[in-house]
Amino acid sequence: MVIKIGVSSCLAGHRVRYDGEDQRCLVVERELGLRFELIPICPEVGAGMPVPRPPIQIMQGGAGIRVCEVEDHAHDVTQQLRSYAQRLIAELEPELSGFVFKSRSPSCGIDDTPCFDEDGLQQLSVGAGLFAGMLKERFPLLPLIDEWKLEQPGQCRAFIRRVREYALTPLPGV
Numbered sequence: 517m518v519i520k521i522g523v524s525s526c527l528a529g530h531r532v533r534y535d536g537e538d539q540r541c542l543v544v545e546r547e548l549g550l551r552f553e554l555i556p557i558c559p560e561v562g563a564g565m566p567v568p569r570p571p572i573q574i575m576q577g578g579a580g581i582r583v584c585e586v587e588d589h590a591h592d593v594t595q596q597l598r599s600y601a602q603r604l605i606a607e608l609e610p611e612l613s614g615f616v617f618k619s620r621s622p623s624c625g626i627d628d629t630p631c632f633d634e635d636g637l638q639q640l641s642v643g644a645g646l647f648a649g650m651l652k653e654r655f656p657l658l659p660l661i662d663e664w665k666l667e668q669p670g671q672c673r674a675f676i677r678r679v680r681e682y683a684l685t686p687l688p689g690v
């Protein structure tokens with residue numbers, strides 16, 4: 517049985533970051549690449565954003581969460597990212613048994629992405645990036661980890677175990 521897990525494309529060595537670089541994570545290849553089929557996904561490039569591109573940030577205001585360019589808050593990419601994420605999550609539904617995310621990213625962070633006020637100046641809190649948050653909401657039991665935690669051997673082993681258990685759990689109604 518082939519078990520598939522998603523991985524933020526930049527961690528898999530793809531040069532898709534806003535600055536045109538990657539964030540290759542050797543632990544992903546060494547510990548997960550031989551055990552699972554890795555599916556690289558970049559929710560920003562998938563949504564049509566170029567490489568390189570202006571950096572974006574999450575902002576919380578009266579209208580709720582927005583994702584905007586750091587240097588130009590009038591350039592709001594929330595809907596562009598959200599629409600793509602909805603389509604992608606629907607496609608991924610039967611496929612994945614886990615996901616390795618890039619920490620602190622406005623799209624991929626699991627729980628440590630900075631969230632700023634509506635002027636984009638003051639950090640209010642930390643939380644999930646847009647795509648990771650939507651994936652968590654849709655699949656609350658899906659095993660997730662970021663590259664920092666993956667680099668800790670105990671957390672890495674626990675993640676591998678959880679992915680295998682999740683893959684063996686029948687989907688509801690099947």
Ligand code: SF4
Pocket residue numbers: 524525526527532533534557558559560561618621623624
């Ligand atoms: S959106 Fe995610 S996968 Fe794409 S560059 Fe940013 S952190 Fe990496």
